[in-house]
Amino acid sequence: MAHSRRYGDLKEALVPVEIARVTPRLAMPFEPETWLADRKARMADAAHRLARSAKAGAIPGGSIEDGTLKIDRLTAAVPEEADALVLDLYRRLPEVRVTDLLLEVDDEIGFTEAFTHLRTGVPCKDRIGLLNVLLSEGLNLGLSKMAGATNTHDFFQLSRLSRWHVESEAMARARPR
16 A cells, blocks of 8 residues: 555665665664674673682572583562452452543543544444554554454454554654654
C-alpha cells in the first residue's frame, strides 16, 4: 500500500548512505570492521580479567572447576513480610478490567480517535476491539493469544481491526505530545 508505513516500500524507510556516513553520532561505526575490532578488543580484555580473577580465586559468586566456569545461583533477598504486604495491597485495590480502565482514559483524552480506517479515515467504532489490539501489541502477546484471553472478540475480528486501523502513523498520532 503506497500510503502505509507498515507495508510500504522498505527503501523509503532507510536513511540514504551519504547522510548516514556524515552523521556524527551513530550508535555504532559505519564500517563493520571497526565495530568488530572494538568488540574483539573488549572480549579479549574481559577474558584477561576473568583469567586473572580465576588464578587468584577471586571470581565473585563463582569458580572455575575442571576448566568450566561455575556461577553460584543468586538468592532472593526479600523479607518474609513482603508477601503479606503484597497480598494486602492487592486486596485494597478495586478489581477492574484493563480495557475498562483504558476506556476511562480514552474518554478523557480521546486517543482512540487517532486510529482511523485506512481507506475512509473514520475513527474506529469498535473501541473495545481496538483496545484489545493495542493491548496485544503493547504486551507483545499477539492477536491469537489476546483472542483467547478476551470473551468479546475472536482472532479474525482483532486481525481485521489491526489491519484497517492500527498502523505506525496512527500510533504516533495517539502518543501524547
